[in-house]
Amino acid sequence: MKKFFLFGPLLFGLLFTGLLTRTNEPFAFMMPLLIYLGAGILNRPDKISLKVARSLSADRVPLGATVDVSLKLTNEGPRLEELFLEDIVPTPIELVGGTSDLLTTLERGETLHLKYSLRAGRGYYRFQGVNVRTDDHLGLFSKSKLLRAEGRLIVLPHSVKLKSIRIKPRRTRVYSGLIPARSGGQGIDFFGVREHQKGDLPRLINWKATARHPHALFTNEFEQERVVDVGLILDARQRSYGRFNENQLFEHAVSATAALAESFLNDGNRVGMYNYGRVVDWTFPGYGKTQKERILRALIGAKLGEHMVFEKLEYLPVRLFPASSQLIFISPLLRDDKQTLLQLRARGYQVLVISPDRISFEQERLKPDPYIEIGKRVAYLDRVLMLNELRQADIQVLNWPVNIPFHNLVSSSLTRHPALYAG
Amino acid sequence: MMMTISHKALLVLTLFTTCILAIGYASTGLMVWVILIIACGLFWLFGLKAGWDWAGTTGLIFFMAAITRGIFLDLPSGWLLLSVVSALLAWDLHQFINRLEKAGRIEKRSEIERRHLKRIMIIAGLSLILGTVALLVELELGFGWMLFWGVLLVLSLSRLFDVLGRENNQ
Numbered sequence: 111m112k113k114f115f116l117f118g119p120l121l122f123g124l125l126f127t128g129l130l131t132r133t134n135e136p137f138a139f140m141m142p143l144l145i146y147l148g149a150g151i152l153n154r155p156d157k158i159s160l161k162v163a164r165s166l167s168a169d170r171v172p173l174g175a176t177v178d179v180s181l182k183l184t185n186e187g188p189r190l191e192e193l194f195l196e197d198i199v200p201t202p203i204e205l206v207g208g209t210s211d212l213l214t215t216l217e218r219g220e221t222l223h224l225k226y227s228l229r230a231g232r233g234y235y236r237f238q239g240v241n242v243r244t245d246d247h248l249g250l251f252s253k254s255k256l257l258r259a260e261g262r263l264i265v266l267p268h269s270v271k272l273k274s275i276r277i278k279p280r281r282t283r284v285y286s287g288l289i290p291a292r293s294g295g296q297g298i299d300f301f302g303v304r305e306h307q308k309g310d311l312p313r314l315i316n317w318k319a320t321a322r323h324p325h326a327l328f329t330n331e332f333e334q335e336r337v338v339d340v341g342l343i344l345d346a347r348q349r350s351y352g353r354f355n356e357n358q359l360f361e362h363a364v365s366a367t368a369a370l371a372e373s374f375l376n377d378g379n380r381v382g383m384y385n386y387g388r389v390v391d392w393t394f395p396g397y398g399k400t401q402k403e404r405i406l407r408a409l410i411g412a413k414l415g416e417h418m419v420f421e422k423l424e425y426l427p428v429r430l431f432p433a434s435s436q437l438i439f440i441s442p443l444l445r446d447d448k449q450t451l452l453q454l455r456a457r458g459y460q461v462l463v464i465s466p467d468r469i470s471f472e473q474e475r476l477k478p479d480p481y482i483e484i485g486k487r488v489a490y491l492d493r494v495l496m497l498n499e500l501r502q503a504d505i506q507v508l509n510w511p512v513n514i515p516f517h518n519l520v521s522s523s524l525t526r527h528p529a530l531y532a533g
Numbered sequence: 534m535m536m537t538i539s540h541k542a543l544l545v546l547t548l549f550t551t552c553i554l555a556i557g558y559a560s561t562g563l564m565v566w567v568i569l570i571i572a573c574g575l576f577w578l579f580g581l582k583a584g585w586d587w588a589g590t591t592g593l594i595f596f597m598a599a600i601t602r603g604i605f606l607d608l609p610s611g612w613l614l615l616s617v618v619s620a621l622l623a624w625d626l627h628q629f630i631n632r633l634e635k636a637g638r639i640e641k642r643s644e645i646e647r648r649h650l651k652r653i654m655i656i657a658g659l660s661l662i663l664g665t666v667a668l669l670v671e672l673e674l675g676f677g678w679m680l681f682w683g684v685l686l687v688l689s690l691s692r693l694f695d696v697l698g699r700e701n702n703q
Binding site for chain 1: 640
């Protein structure tokens with residue numbers, strides 16, 4: 111209820127008393143109320159004429175970085191006796207320094223600066239404006255307005271630099287790169303020996319093989335290195351991550367995806383990404399920094415969710431990925447995913463599974479209990495069995511306890527030749 | 534709770550109103566009302582400390598009721614006028630303090646407080662002067678004229694509140 115409405119019953123009560131008693135006292139006691147009301151009316155706020163400009167210290171930051179927001183307000187109208195302003199901060203941003211609201215008084219032509227610092231989770235944030243309210247000094251009348259002061263903030267997922275990951279899909283692209291192409295030509299790794307042809311460099315002659323065949327010369331051949339198609343599939347199904355601190359585990363999966371995308375794109379490969387969960391989010395394959403930007407933007411908006419159609423992995427649109435390319439599936443894994451992964455392998459895709467260990471992640475957050483310990487052991491055995499079945503089908507599997515930094519795990523496990531990798 | 538000048542002024546005004554009314558009612562022998570008035574004053578101060586926004590409004594309404602009752606009991610008019618002014622200013626200061634405390638950060642706090650106190654002192658001065666003049670002037674009006682002016686006042690105030698309410702919502 112507005113304050114001045116209180117005066118109505120008080121004034122009418124005194125008026126009624128005056129009519130009843132027929133004395134001048136009640137009318138005299140109405141004077142202070144009427145003067146107070148009159149003072150409020152005379153000094154009630156005029157229209158708000160404020161000019162506002164917003165600036166951010168950075169509009170694109172990595173996860174965990176602090177951003178300074180600065181608002182500059184100039185009063186182009188009459189004096190504002192009590193000015194309350196509140197910057198509309200998108201949720202769920204955390205303020206780490208200063209406040210996003212302020213009460214002050216502002217003279218005509220005066221400029222005011224409001225500064226505060228914030229930190230946000232991964233995502234895209236849009237600042238709309240500032241709510242301002244001006245009151246007269248008695249607080250009887252107020253005027254409010256939303257001042258538009260747009261700004262945007264992009265918080266990128268956490269990404270680490272990875273060493274070159276050794277993969278070997280069956281099919282490569284025509285451009286030279288770092289992935290062995292299973293065909294002879296120019297390269298570093300020895301591939302085989304062939305008959306010498308006109309134009310071959312003398313230093314490439316394999317003298318040992320030539321010695322065994324006196325009438326022919328043999329030349330060393332090396333394995334060509336080319337770029338490949340890599341398909342990253344990020345599992346964003348809610349049920350894969352459980353209901354217990356699921357967002358934290360998902361953030362690990364997102365940061366792993368970002369790191370992998372960056373690593374493969376830096377090596378010149380063609381990378382596409384599929385975010386499989388609540389919605390169909392497909393980033394068409396591409397090269398270079400532009401593609402990295404596209405993938406990062408897709409990861410910024412990645413959220414856990416559920417959809418009846420995408421509940422199981424069997425509806426993964428495999429045809430989006432080039433035949434015989436490398437697929438990397440980032441997921442804690444569910445029991446029914448095994449079949450789909452085996453089918454992908456059977457179709458000729460080279461599959462690498464990076465699986466954040468959900469069991470150890472949840473167990474760390476539970477109180478020690480003998481029943482939980484038994485449950486953990488059973489779940490762990492089930493998981494080990496599933497991972498072994500995948501490995502037996504020639505699927506690379508990297509079990510990732512998330513307390514181990516991802517780049518450490520990758521450098522110790524995935525930078526060797528796939529054939530040498532024992533999981 | 535930090536005691537600013539507004540807090541101190543509110544404390545003084547609340548105690549002043551309580552004392553004046555209590556003394557006035559004590560002189561008539563109505564001890565029940567004396568106890569109620571003292572209880573209301575203490576409740577108001579407790580409400581301020583507890584951060585109850587509605588304590589000031591409740592206190593003002595009760596004190597105004599006590600003042601109106603005092604008219605019927607022929608309590609000294611000057612004292613009742615002083616009570617009205619001090620109760621009104623105490624309520625205003627309570628609302629002002631609430632507004633300041635709800636704001637996260639305040640710049641130029643002392644300037645805002647100073648201007649507010651200056652304004653209410655002007656209001657207090659004018660109220661006392663005009664109120665005293667109204668008490669001293671004796672006008673003989675028939676019931677009909679009083680009813681006419683009363684109805685006119687009611688209609689004017691209703692219209693004013695309606696206009697101000699719409700203006701405030703824009």
